[in-house]
Amino acid sequence: MSMRNVLGLLGLVLLIFSIQGCAPSASGKVYTREQARQGMQVFYGTVKQVSEVSIEGTPSGLGALGGGAVGAGLGQTLGAGSGRTLSTIIGGVAGVLAGQATEKGVTTKAALEIMVELDNGELLSVVQENDVIFSAGERVRVLLEADGTRRVTY
Numbered sequence: 001m002s003m004r005n006v007l008g009l010l011g012l013v014l015l016i017f018s019i020q021g022c023a024p025s026a027s028g029k030v031y032t033r034e035q036a037r038q039g040m041q042v043f044y045g046t047v048k049q050v051s052e053v054s055i056e057g058t059p060s061g062l063g064a065l066g067g068g069a070v071g072a073g074l075g076q077t078l079g080a081g082s083g084r085t086l087s088t089i090i091g092g093v094a095g096v097l098a099g100q101a102t103e104k105g106v107t108t109k110a111a112l113e114i115m116v117e118l119d120n121g122e123l124l125s126v127v128q129e130n131d132v133i134f135s136a137g138e139r140v141r142v143l144l145e146a147d148g149t150r151r152v153t154y
Contacts, residue, residue: 027129041144045118047134047152053127055109063103064096071095114152116142126150 075091076084112130117123126142128151134140143151 027131038146040146043118043120043142043144045116045140045142047114047136047138047140048117048123049115049136050134051113051115052130053111053113055111055127055129057104057107057109059100059103059107063099063101063106065099067095067097067099067102068092069095071098114140116140116152118142124150126152128152 069092071094072088072092074095075087075089078084078087078091110130111127112134113125113127114134115123115125124142132153134152138154141153143153145151
């Protein structure tokens with residue numbers, strides 16, 4: 001493997017790790033800059049049920065782009081003439097698919113679906129990252145943000 005291909009592969013690995021850091025948070029404990037100092041409605045209730053779920057990863061295109069570049073670079077090292085062109089194209093397409101799948105997998109998050117019965121009798125379900133564990137029977141707060149999103153907290 002040539003130095004150029006090694007650098008391309010290293011670049012893809014760094015890209016994948018940087019993508020994970022760019023994924024928006026669905027945590028009940030993380031607030032965006034815009035949410036700071038904004039009023040929220042507070043409701044109290046009791047957790048009725050908690051289920052483990054996943055929040056699907058979001059491909060941004062960077063994984064496909066990086067994977068395609070690396071795949072094409074690796075494909076270019078094979079064959080000669082029209083065979084090299086074909087292997088470059090096949091490598092690029094395979095790299096795009098692998099890059100998309102990798103990015104989606106890296107940005108997928110473990111989450112909880114938390115079913116809460118509010119004190120007013122309303123039943124609602126909130127999905128958020130599982131950085132705070134809730135159990136049936138616990139008293140919780142449900143925060144309603146100005147944009148309509150809700151989060152469950154203690």
